[in-house]
Amino acid sequence: MALKAAxxxxxxxxxxxxxxxxxxxxxxxxxxxxxxxxDAAFSGLRRVGGVDVSFVRGDDSRACASLVVLSFPELQxxxxxxxxxxxxxxYVSGFLAFREVPFLVExxxxxxxxxxxxxxxxxxVDGNGVLHQRGFGVACHLGVLTDLPCIGVAKKLLQVDGLxxxxxxxxxxxxxQAGGDTFPLMGNSGTVLGxxxxxxxxxxxxxxxxxxxxxxLEVAVRLTHHCCRFRIPEPIRQADxxxxxxxRRTLGTPGSPAQMRAxxxxxxxxxxxxxxxxxxxxxxxxxxxxxxxxxxxxxxxxQEQQDGQPEGTGHHEDSGLRTPSPPWEDDL
DNA sequence: GCGACAG
DNA sequence: ATCTTGTCGC
Numbered sequence: 001m002a003l004k005a006a007x008x009x010x011x012x013x014x015x016x017x018x019x020x021x022x023x024x025x026x027x028x029x030x031x032x033x034x035x036x037x038x039d040a041a042f043s044g045l046r047r048v049g050g051v052d053v054s055f056v057r058g059d060d061s062r063a064c065a066s067l068v069v070l071s072f073p074e075l076q077x078x079x080x081x082x083x084x085x086x087x088x089x090x091y092v093s094g095f096l097a098f099r100e101v102p103f104l105v106e107x108x109x110x111x112x113x114x115x116x117x118x119x120x121x122x123x124x125v126d127g128n129g130v131l132h133q134r135g136f137g138v139a140c141h142l143g144v145l146t147d148l149p150c151i152g153v154a155k156k157l158l159q160v161d162g163l164x165x166x167x168x169x170x171x172x173x174x175x176x177q178a179g180g181d182t183f184p185l186m187g188n189s190g191t192v193l194g195x196x197x198x199x200x201x202x203x204x205x206x207x208x209x210x211x212x213x214x215x216x217l218e219v220a221v222r223l224t225h226h227c228c229r230f231r232i233p234e235p236i237r238q239a240d241x242x243x244x245x246x247x248r249r250t251l252g253t254p255g256s257p258a259q260m261r262a263x264x265x266x267x268x269x270x271x272x273x274x275x276x277x278x279x280x281x282x283x284x285x286x287x288x289x290x291x292x293x294x295x296x297x298x299x300x301x302x303q304e305q306q307d308g309q310p311e312g313t314g315h316h317e318d319s320g321l322r323t324p325s326p327p328w329e330d331d332l
Numbered sequence: 333g334c335g336a337c338a339g
Numbered sequence: 340a341t342c343t344t345g346t347c348g349c
Contacts, residue, residue, distance in 0.1 A: 053339075057341050091340070093337045100339075127338045137338070158338050208338085 005061040005087040009095075017095050018134065025136040027144045033214040034121065034149060048072045048227060049120025050235025051107065051142070053085075053100045054243035056251055061087050065103035066243035067111060068235060069120050075227065075234045079118045081107050082246040093158075094133040097141035108146045122149040122215065124227065124235045129220075131185060131194040131210035133160050143213020150212030151220040152194070153233055157208055161187030172196065173206055180225045185210075195221045199228040207231070 003009060009017070036044035049069045056062045062084065069079035083106075089099045104125075112119055128137035129152030139152030157165045163185055172183050179200035184192045185208065194210030195217060209221050227233035232240070 053340085055339090055340050063340090091337095091339060093339085096339055132338080152338085154338050156338065159336075160338095 003089050006090050009092060017098055021134050021136040024141060024144045028140050029214045032216045032219055037215060037219045045072050045121055047118060047120045048235050049123040050239040051104045051123060052126045052236055052239035052243050054247055056247055063087050064243040064246045065107055066239040067107035068238045068242060069118050070235050075229060077238055079115060080242055081110060082242050083107065096127050097138040101138060101141050104142050105145050124151050124153055124233050125212060126153065126236050128152040128154045128158050129210035129212035131158055131208060139212030149214035151215060151224060152210040152212050153224055153236060154208040161189060161193060163187060182221055197221055197224060199225060199231050203231045
């Protein structure tokens with residue numbers, strides 16, 4: 001009865017999934033249940049978790065699930081667990097949780113067994129909460145199954161209940177001024193399903209924050225903003241970076257053009273230099289350099305330039321004069 | 333046939 | 340979700 005990780009689930013499966021979502025939905029706790037959520041400075045909040053799943057390009061059944069815990073408000077990683085997993089369900093919009101959530105629950109359980117003292121007081125989840133076709137996105141699903149406060153943070157607007165990424169929506173985005181600015185996402189039903197959040201001053205694309213479990217929308221938005229050193233909140237960003245890094249290091253990307261080129265370069269070059277140091281025209285690369293400034297951040301910002309609008313200012317022709325706020329820092 | 337489509 | 344180019348600045 002094991003589902004293939006690729007291919008569309010049958011209509012019967014989708015009906016079962018819908019019933020499961022409806023059943024679990026009754027267990028969502030709305031509103032703030034923790035003392036720190038009521039405090040203007042989040043006093044008492046010490047640990048914020050983030051989860052993410054990264055995928056193997058050529059393989060539709062393997063992925064890496066990561067859970068990280070960060071100190072608050074410092075946002076330093078104090079726990080990480082990355083695990084290679086075998087996917088059992090395909091991605092279907094509206095049913096993301098059935099693909100990812102089993103592994104996320106397992107990561108939380110492992111943490112509670114090994115390091116219960118590091119259990120996060122709130123979890124930021126890549127995806128939506130109640131901003132969902134049936135009001136039960138992955139952040140609600142994970143929240144109910146773990147009973148941890150959860151916040152849904154999506155990078156794209158899920159167009160449900162009349163919400164549309166149309167010109168009016170884009171106007172509202174452009175009207176956002178400073179980091180922390182928001183506008184409500186009101187469905188046809190008249191309910192506010194979530195908030196669009198400008199996560200920092202120079203971010204073009206907003207985040208779409210919605211409630212998962214045991215937290216109010218206002219607190220969810222304010223906390224998400226407090227977690228943003230760059231566009232993506234640090235807990236999710238660290239989980240993303242670490243899960244991708246795990247895949248890159250263990251599986252590489254066999255077969256990809258870039259990997260093939262990298263491999264042939266690697267084979268032609270001697271791995272050790274027994275005598276003369278680095279070969280003929282080999283300037284000593286970086287000898288005593290400290291950790292170079294977040295290389296990962298640059299990758300994220302390029303991704304934004306891809307799925308975002310081409311951002312007409314992305315030229316380098318305006319040399320010399322001014323360096324206002326480079327458009328490519330959007331994801332930093 | 334066409335548009336939509338969290339991750 | 341995944342891949343991808345090249346460039347500036349410290």
